[in-house]
Amino acid sequence: MVGTALSVGGCSSFNSLGKTFFGGPAAVSGAKVVTGFIGGVAADEPRAATIARDVLAQGGNAADAAVALGFALSVTLPSRASLGAGGACLAYDPPAEGPGLGKPEAILFTSLPSHAAGGDRPASLPMLARGLYALYARYGSRPFGELVIPAEQMARFGVPVSRAFAQDLALVGGPLLADPTARSIFGPAGTPLSEGQMMVQPGLAATLAQIRVAGVGDLYQGQLARTLVDASRQAGGPLGASDLRGALPRVSGALIMRAGNNSVGFLPPPADGGLAALAAFAMLRRNPRDPAAAAARALQVASLWRAGGGDPMAVANSTATAAPLPPLPASTSFVVVDRSGDAVACATSMNNLFGTGRVAPGTGIVLAASPPVDQRPLLAAAIAYNPALHAFRAAVSGSGQEGAPMAVAVGLQNALATTQPMPVPVPDPGRANVISCPRYLPGARQLCGWATDPRGAGLALGSQ
Numbered sequence: 001m002v003g004t005a006l007s008v009g010g011c012s013s014f015n016s017l018g019k020t021f022f023g024g025p026a027a028v029s030g031a032k033v034v035t036g037f038i039g040g041v042a043a044d045e046p047r048a049a050t051i052a053r054d055v056l057a058q059g060g061n062a063a064d065a066a067v068a069l070g071f072a073l074s075v076t077l078p079s080r081a082s083l084g085a086g087g088a089c090l091a092y093d094p095p096a097e098g099p100g101l102g103k104p105e106a107i108l109f110t111s112l113p114s115h116a117a118g119g120d121r122p123a124s125l126p127m128l129a130r131g132l133y134a135l136y137a138r139y140g141s142r143p144f145g146e147l148v149i150p151a152e153q154m155a156r157f158g159v160p161v162s163r164a165f166a167q168d169l170a171l172v173g174g175p176l177l178a179d180p181t182a183r184s185i186f187g188p189a190g191t192p193l194s195e196g197q198m199m200v201q202p203g204l205a206a207t208l209a210q211i212r213v214a215g216v217g218d219l220y221q222g223q224l225a226r227t228l229v230d231a232s233r234q235a236g237g238p239l240g241a242s243d244l245r246g247a248l249p250r251v252s253g254a255l256i257m258r259a260g261n262n263s264v265g266f267l268p269p270p271a272d273g274g275l276a277a278l279a280a281f282a283m284l285r286r287n288p289r290d291p292a293a294a295a296a297r298a299l300q301v302a303s304l305w306r307a308g309g310g311d312p313m314a315v316a317n318s319t320a321t322a323a324p325l326p327p328l329p330a331s332t333s334f335v336v337v338d339r340s341g342d343a344v345a346c347a348t349s350m351n352n353l354f355g356t357g358r359v360a361p362g363t364g365i366v367l368a369a370s371p372p373v374d375q376r377p378l379l380a381a382a383i384a385y386n387p388a389l390h391a392f393r394a395a396v397s398g399s400g401q402e403g404a405p406m407a408v409a410v411g412l413q414n415a416l417a418t419t420q421p422m423p424v425p426v427p428d429p430g431r432a433n434v435i436s437c438p439r440y441l442p443g444a445r446q447l448c449g450w451a452t453d454p455r456g457a458g459l460a461l462g463s464q
Helices: 015-023 046-057 062-076 128-139 144-157 163-176 180-186 202-214 223-234 241-245 273-286 291-308 312-317 401-417
Strands: 039-043 086-092 105-109 250-253 255-259 262-266 332-338 343-349 380-386 391-399 431-441 449-452 459-463
Touching (some): 039 062, 039 431, 046 062, 046 144, 062 086, 062 128, 062 144, 062 202, 062 343, 086 262, 086 391, 128 144, 144 202, 202 223, 223 241, 255 273, 262 273, 262 401, 273 380, 273 401, 291 312, 291 401, 332 431, 343 380, 343 391, 380 401, 391 401, 401 431, 449 459
Antiparallel strands (some): 039 332, 039 459, 086 105, 086 343, 105 250, 255 262, 262 380, 332 391, 380 391, 391 431, 431 449
């Protein structure tokens, strides 16, 4: 049995946010530079990580930085996090009177299918923009439009292709460039762009500018929505107008378990990589010398959940068996913490590398694939905190197909057991991003550290 205590708050949509969520215009204001400790960030793509660091340095909080990072990824790593992507985030605000009442809270914007008929490449509804706005609406502090500007500028004026994106392009460049719109962006000379070459995305820049000016809601029920519906048909992955309007993220309590003096919140289903990570972490707590058993348990719990759903704790405790999971799609992840101990940990996916492999003409949006239920990505992230001190301890997010839950479990175990964020790499094929503050935040900042997986092409940075 998995001897843990679970707390899952009731899910809700964001209807109560009214016209702000559905598309009010976003203001932009100037920013000041913060000196001293600003926090840290770790992500799989360097330029997006740098943008998040800059937001922290300009006085933004962890949610502001995470939102800017997410939009930046839609430009710099659209293979895994275009505007067409789905995902999930954990957010932690230490004060007990904050939005999460002093506990990590999940913003769930996992992929949803379109019910529009026709097409040869079924596409998922684009959830990233609404998911990021939901995170912002609940926890953000800077003007929303300000957080979209860096991504918009990179798309309009160009950004050098990072090693992380070049690796993805090299894997699927041939099939991807069969789509004329994708070829014009990712291989204008007839071959995939390579590391260091400039990538310009005018269609995406226009889409981001419209989101900045008219609000996120325009992508779901405004002029942008109408443009996207028409463009998706041309790309062979038709999206329905009514589906777009109803594509809302949800907020939920995290899955909570104790770990000594700390508690840990994991992403809850339908981001079931969090449930799998909880199961693996619980086993590692009992027997840290048997990571193979913990990895097997993680995948078994995920398979059980997908086979029948139900109460997450009951699934974590179950001794039943289920068929092995099929090959799973790629994802990407990131973590952010600010000077006050607010933290965000996210994972996103296109449900296939580059999703459907097609770009909706005129929008710059790479459409995410619409996979069968059993082939969803394992989105995994966790945040550790001290409930008595109302203080942040560590944040971990993972990727690596079936290795994502184990990446989070091992990354968390090592961060809590040492004074280093990532003393050793997590097991293959997993990859992790970690932030650790052994003496907690707010409070002792000197020992805080951040790390991205040394086998990847990401970046971890901040300031002491």
